Amino acid sequence: MKTKKINISKYLLLFMIPLISFVGHSQTKEEEAFLKDLKKLTKEDVMGKKLELNPSIVSFDLEGRKMSFESITPQLRDKKYSADLYADSNGKLKALALRLAGKGVFNFAASNSRKKSPLVNKPSPSFSVTDINGNSYSLEELKGKVVVLNFWFIKCPPCIMEMPDLNKLVKKYKSDDVVFIAISPNDSKEQIQKFLKTKAFNYNIVPQNYSIIKKFGISSYPTNVVIDKNGKITFMKIGYNKQVPELISAEIDKQL
DSSP states (O other), X not given: OOOOOOOOHHHHHHHHHHHHTTOSOOOOHHHHHHHTTSEEOOHHHHTTOOOOOOTXXXXXXXXXXXXXXXXXXXXHTSTTEEEEEEEOTTOOEEEEXXXXXXXXXXXXXXXXXXXXXXXXXXXXXXXXXXXXXXXXXXXXXXXXXXXXXXXXXXXXXXXXXXXXXXXXXXXXXXXXXXXXXXXXXXXXXXXXXXXXXXXXXXXXXXXXXXXXXXXXXXXXXXXXXXXXXTSBEEEEEESOOTTHHXXXXXXXXXXX
């Protein structure tokens, strides 16, 4: 008896069509109510602009559910996703809604992979900060030392992921003229001290200093910076990557 071969590809296609129609974004009443008085930005609005992302921005996932900024950050770093952005009447970014790649106005992952910081090879912005232990640091006083900056916040998963490797850097260069400073935009001294009871982070940690964040133009976390002995920024890496601590180490060696 001869067996008839069946081409299942056309049947698979028939099943896939109804499924595809359900994939996409559905706006919830909560999302709709929050966004109704905000302006949805166009590609022209954001083209060439520095977009400042921080934990105060209200975020919605693909299903229109409100999410914490730290929860949605890993998806923003994934090229599979993009986002629609919403600003108030003053042009300040107030909300973002996650979309699939190509559906939203902006792809943060693709943008960050393409751009080189305009601060690299330029003098560092001046700063004067105090850490949670009361120690003060200024760019002027740190001349003659290599300065390594980390911009982070407590509820940033990728920031926490890189901490063990950053701690190894502190240990490696403890006898050298290298100063490690971590700066948080919004976390208070008390919040950081509570965080450190369960997580080890051996940088000199500066609490709640959004003015420095603005000076350096930080819009994504973590961001790592190396400043040479003359006060010039020689390295700046945005986002989490397993190779970043090695790159920081190589840059420190170059500047010592």
